[in-house]
Amino acid sequence: MIESLEGKRGVPRNRPPFPVTQGYLNKPTVVNNVETFALAARIAVYGGDGFAALGTKQSKGTKLLSISGDCLRPGIYEFPFGVSVREVLEACNAQDTQAVQISGAAGTCLSAKEFDRKIAFEDVATGGSVMIFNRQRDLLEVVRNFAHFFVHESCGFCTPCRVGTSLLKNLVEKVYTNHGTADDLKDMSYISQVLKTASHCGLGQTASNHIADTLKKFPEIYHKRLLVEANFEPAFDLDSALEDARQITGRKDEMAYL
Amino acid sequence: MQLEEQTITIDGQKIPFQSGQTIMDAALAAKIYIPHLCYHPEFKPHGSCRLCTVMVNGRYESACTMPSVAGQEILNNTKELNENRRALTQMLFVEGNHICPGCPKTGNCQLQAVAYYVGMLSSHYQHFYPYRDLDPSHPDYVVDFNRCILCELCVRASRDVDKKNIFAISGRGIKAHLIINSPSGKLEDTDFAVGDKAAFVCPVGAILRKRTRYTTPIGERLYDKQSIRIVGDSQQLHAGATKYGRK
Amino acid sequence: MAANKIRVATTSLAGCFGCHMSFLDIDERLLELLEHIEFDRTPLTDIKQCGPCDIGLIEGGVCNAENVHVLKEFRKNCKILIAMGACAFNGGVPALRNHYSLKDCLEESYLQGVGVVNPLIPNDPEIPLLLNKVHPIHEIVKIDYFLPGCPPSGDAIWTFLNELLAGQEISLPYQAIHYD
Numbered sequence: 001m002i003e004s005l006e007g008k009r010g011v012p013r014n015r016p017p018f019p020v021t022q023g024y025l026n027k028p029t030v031v032n033n034v035e036t037f038a039l040a041a042r043i044a045v046y047g048g049d050g051f052a053a054l055g056t057k058q059s060k061g062t063k064l065l066s067i068s069g070d071c072l073r074p075g076i077y078e079f080p081f082g083v084s085v086r087e088v089l090e091a092c093n094a095q096d097t098q099a100v101q102i103s104g105a106a107g108t109c110l111s112a113k114e115f116d117r118k119i120a121f122e123d124v125a126t127g128g129s130v131m132i133f134n135r136q137r138d139l140l141e142v143v144r145n146f147a148h149f150f151v152h153e154s155c156g157f158c159t160p161c162r163v164g165t166s167l168l169k170n171l172v173e174k175v176y177t178n179h180g181t182a183d184d185l186k187d188m189s190y191i192s193q194v195l196k197t198a199s200h201c202g203l204g205q206t207a208s209n210h211i212a213d214t215l216k217k218f219p220e221i222y223h224k225r226l227l228v229e230a231n232f233e234p235a236f237d238l239d240s241a242l243e244d245a246r247q248i249t250g251r252k253d254e255m256a257y258l
Numbered sequence: 259m260q261l262e263e264q265t266i267t268i269d270g271q272k273i274p275f276q277s278g279q280t281i282m283d284a285a286l287a288a289k290i291y292i293p294h295l296c297y298h299p300e301f302k303p304h305g306s307c308r309l310c311t312v313m314v315n316g317r318y319e320s321a322c323t324m325p326s327v328a329g330q331e332i333l334n335n336t337k338e339l340n341e342n343r344r345a346l347t348q349m350l351f352v353e354g355n356h357i358c359p360g361c362p363k364t365g366n367c368q369l370q371a372v373a374y375y376v377g378m379l380s381s382h383y384q385h386f387y388p389y390r391d392l393d394p395s396h397p398d399y400v401v402d403f404n405r406c407i408l409c410e411l412c413v414r415a416s417r418d419v420d421k422k423n424i425f426a427i428s429g430r431g432i433k434a435h436l437i438i439n440s441p442s443g444k445l446e447d448t449d450f451a452v453g454d455k456a457a458f459v460c461p462v463g464a465i466l467r468k469r470t471r472y473t474t475p476i477g478e479r480l481y482d483k484q485s486i487r488i489v490g491d492s493q494q495l496h497a498g499a500t501k502y503g504r505k
Numbered sequence: 506m507a508a509n510k511i512r513v514a515t516t517s518l519a520g521c522f523g524c525h526m527s528f529l530d531i532d533e534r535l536l537e538l539l540e541h542i543e544f545d546r547t548p549l550t551d552i553k554q555c556g557p558c559d560i561g562l563i564e565g566g567v568c569n570a571e572n573v574h575v576l577k578e579f580r581k582n583c584k585i586l587i588a589m590g591a592c593a594f595n596g597g598v599p600a601l602r603n604h605y606s607l608k609d610c611l612e613e614s615y616l617q618g619v620g621v622v623n624p625l626i627p628n629d630p631e632i633p634l635l636l637n638k639v640h641p642i643h644e645i646v647k648i649d650y651f652l653p654g655c656p657p658s659g660d661a662i663w664t665f666l667n668e669l670l671a672g673q674e675i676s677l678p679y680q681a682i683h684y685d
Contacts, residue, residue, distance in 0.1 A: 009427065014305050014323040156408070156427075156434030158306045163349035166432045167383050183647070187383070194345045197318045198308040232647035235384040236640075238573055244607045244637040249628035256634050258570055351595065358684035359591050359655035360598050370684055379682070380588065380643055380651040381595045387603040387638055404604065476685075485679055 002029065011157040012201035035064055035128070055081035059120035067092045069132035079119065086115040094132045099139060099218065101131040105146040106206035109213035140176055140221040143214050147172040150207040161204030164195045168211060170235075179233050180226050189215055266330040268312075275326040282310055282322040285334070291487040292334050293343050293372050295350075295461055296409035297322040298493065301418065304410055307350075309343050309372060340376050347373040351381040353432070355390065355404035356462075362471035363463030365479030366495055369407060371486035386432075393438065395446035399457060400466050406436045411459040419455035424448045436464070461492050511670060512558040514583060515547040518572040519599045519639055520565025522548070523656040524590040528562070530659030538663075541670055545582075558583045560669070563648075564656075566596040567640045571633035580646040585669070588648045589662070591655035591684055593641060598655075600639040607637045650675065655685045 002024050004010045023029020039061060043051050051061045059081035068074045071094035079088065089097055100110045102119070103126040110117065110124070117124050133142060147169040156162045171188045174180045192208035192215075199205045214221060227233055239258040246256050265272045266281065268290050275284035280303060285292050296307040305323040312321045313333040321334070333339065350356075350369060358364045390403040408427065413436075416424040424445075428437045440447035450456070457465065476482065480489055517525055525548060531538065546555040555561070561583030567573055580586055591597040602610050616624040642648060652665050661681040668675045 014303065014320075016325065151431060154431040156429065156431045159308050159346050159349055159407075162408075162432055162434060163353045166386070167349070167352075170384060190345065194342050198311045198342055198346060200305055200308065200320070234646075235644040238636075238645070241636040241638065242570060242634050245634045248608055248611055249626055249634070251628050251630065251634060253630040255570060255630050258573055355600070355604060356595070357591075357598060357601055360601055361685075364685040365683075373684070374679070374682060379653060380648070381641065382643065384644055385595060385600075385641065387596075387600070389604060482683075483680060 001031065009155075011155050012203075014200075056118070056120045056122065058122045063119060063126070064128050065119070065126070065130050066128050067130045067132070069130075070094060070097065070134035070137065071132050081120045082118050084116050084118055085110060085124070088119070088130060089115065089132065092132070094134070096134045096136075097132055098135045098137060099133045099142075101133070101142070101210070102126045102129070104129040104131075105149050106203065106209055109210060109217060111217040138221070139214060139218050140172075140225065143210055143221070144172050144176050146210040150203075153203060154207065155203075158198075158200035158204060160195050160198045161200070161207060164191050164199075164204075165207055167191055168195075168208060172211070174233075174235070175222055175225050178225050178227070179237075180222070181230055181233050182226060183232060185215065185222055185226075264326075264328040266326050266328070266332060268332045268334050269336075279326050280322055281312065281314065281319075281324045281326050281330070281332060284326045285321065290334070291375075292321045293340075293375060293486075294322060295368060295372060295407060296411065298411055298414075298459060298491070301411065301414045301459075304414070307346070307407070307409055309346055311342065312339065343372070344376040344378050345382075347376060347378050348380075348382045350407050351378075352383045352385045353388075354406065355387060361402075361405065361463040362466055363405070363492075365474070365476065365482055366492055367463060367481075368461035368486065368492040371481040371489070371492070374481065375486050390435070393443075393445050394468075395444040396450060397446070398452050398468055399445060399450065400468055401436075401438065401445055402464055402466070403436055404464075405462045406464040407462055408434060408436065409461060411461065412436075412456040412465055415459045416450075416454065416456040422449060422454070422456075424450050424454075424456060459493055510543045511541055511560060512545050512556075513542045513547070513560045513562065514545040514555045514558045514579060515549070515562040516555075516564065516575055516579060517548065518563065518565035518575060518593070518642070519568035520590060520592045520597070522564070524562075524564035524654075525549075527654075527656035527659050528589075528662050531663040532659065534663055538666065542666075555579055555582045559585065560666075561586045562589050563587065563593050563642055564589050565642075566592040566599055567636065567642055567645050568599055569633035569635045573636075573645060576642055576645055585649045586646065587650045587652060587665075588642050589652050590657060591653060593648075594651060594653045594684065595641045596639040600641075603638045607635060611635075653682060653684050655683075657681070 002019060003013060005024055019029040019031050021028055055061045062078050062080050065077045065079060067077055071092040073092045077091060085100055102108045102110060102124050108124055119126055133139060150165040151169045154161045154165045168188060168191055171184050174184055188211055192212040195208040196205050242258060263274045265274050266284060268285055273284055273288035282292055282297055292310045292312060294310040296304045297310060303322040305320040308320060310321040311318055314324060314330055358370060393401040410427060412425045416422050424439055426437050426439055427434055429435050438445050438448060480492060480495060544550045545558045546552045555578050561579040563579060567576060588594060592599060611626045615626045654661060661677055664677055665675055
């Protein structure tokens with residue numbers, strides 16, 4: 001954002017130095033979102049005691065949650081920190097929930113087993129996004145959307161995020177179209193880890209969370225689509241790779257197909 | 259002057275550093291090799307290739323951008339980190355069109371050398387085979403965009419040293435690519451010249467001097483006999499010379 | 506045919522046979538190698554179909570339908586499949602055509618090229634149909650080992666096969682691994 005304000009390409013800066021010491025035009029800069037400023041104003045006006053009385057030990061006060069997806073009452077909710085995922089689901093009247101994606105595409109995917117976890121910095125931290133998916137949803141379709149989203153969101157500055165997000169998207173597509181194998185899942189898992197450990201900024205470091213999380217917590221969404229009999233499947237569709245040549249030569253003989 | 263020498267520890271080896279030095283600077287001064295492609299000692303560190311990712315006190319950081327702080331415990335030459343680096347070189351290979359046998363930089367190429375160092379025996383992933391151009395318009399240089407790895411050394415050199423701003427990156431994500439700042443997009447329509455710093459910094463075969471190629475026999479090239487860990491970066495080939503090769 | 510000999514098959518797909526030439530560069534050691542191995546399908550024996558084998562050596566990338574068939578035949582029959590050389594590794598020099606569309610390549614070669622007489626893009630069913638791009642073999646079948654080089658040297662091939670036959674972990678000296 002600061003790079004953009006300075007009229008440069010929107011790529012993340014190297015940190016340190018952090019914005020608090022060298023931000024906009026290399027001057028100390030405070031970068032916060034609207035919610036933080038609003039809460040700061042509330043504390044300034046009403047004092048900090050009431051605020052600090054809410055929430056948990058490490059996460060004082062309240063959190064705005066933007067709830068969307070499979071529930072009867074989506075919208076913006078304010079909860080004290082420490083609220084459980086289950087309480088949130090009840091408040092918005094979500095039923096038959098399969099998974100909850102906390103903190104957006106780059107966040108954490110929770111399975112039903114984890115609905116007693118608390119929304120707080122000491123457990124499930126969030127920027128505020130809560131996406132609910134019920135059991136009618138095909139979670140791999142969600143993963144696929146996220147994978148495409150990160151290809152689009154990657155700024156292209158660093159190698160793992162620039163290339164890795166595209167590799168992951170291609171592998172997710174391969175599995176989604178019933179061409180994936182166990183080896184492909186291994187690759188997905190490994191690329192996810194490389195993104196997490198080697199990417200330059202928070203986006204790249206979290207761009208594979210949806211894949212790593214679902215591989216671990218919802219392996220069946222992948223496995224039910226795998227080619228069980230094959231331990232390997234080509235990276236692309238061989239026969240359609242002949243289509244250009246068939247068009248150009250007009251051939252329709254047996255050898256012109258794979 | 260400080261009484262006590264400040265030190266950091268890399269893979270168990272204590273090395274000194276001076277204030278202001280990054281981990282990479284301190285490591286190079288102590289002759290410890292940390293793989294890198296976008297780092298060049300004469301330029302502000304970029305931290306984009308991520309090859310130099312090391313573990314600093316339990317956290318992953320790029321050695322070229324991370325300041326040395328006394329007492330840092332750094333892991334560099336570990337199996338896990340080198341495997342990550344191998345995956346990164348594989349990503350760079352599948353992202354562009356790196357046909358080594360058809361490239362004049364082969365044998366002197368830093369991408370190759372780093373890939374050798376991390377034991378890359380296959381590109382492993384699916385190749386993107388992007389359609390990219392080649393610009394032979396300039397009388398003395400050819401730019402082959404197929405081989406660009408987006409290290410931005412030419413961008414930095416042209417902007418910061420030559421003050422010409424001839425190169426830039428355009429596009430986002432996987433579509434990010436090197437461009438030439440001229441109305442036609444061609445190098446011949448810029449004031450790029452033989453002595454420019456930007457002509458001497460490309461670690462791969464993307465910016466090449468014409469009529470100077472294939473002058474060193476196979477077996478005598480920079481990385482033919484010894485690893486980049488010992489030989490060092492490829493830019494040394496350009497040190498004021500118009501001809502490849504070294505004694 | 507000695508029953509205890511290791512059966513080896515080799516082929517060149519979209520390659521130049523340079524890797525096979527390099528294989529022959531192991532020179533008189535070939536005789537020593539033949540103490541331990543016997544050849545199945547390979548250009549050296551002129552056997553046309555690959556039978557059950559222990560080791561398959563593949564030179565070249567995959568540029569056409571026939572390459573796909575041969576590669577799959579090798580994968581089916583060989584316990585261990587080895588990618589040999591720069592073209593098997595990432596398509597190599599034939600993959601330089603990947604910068605252009607297949608249509609442009611064929612039109613340049615057979616219609617608009619300098620000195621072309623009777624301009625016509627060949628369409629005989631006997632000619633293997635081209636894939637729209639040249640691919641490394643690891644994108645088509647599972648590969649167990651890679652030996653890069655354009656070509657890998659005779660010494661590298663010799664060391665590689667010896668260590669593989671001895672059941673050792675393969676470790677080649679620095680100079681033996683190169684992509685060109």
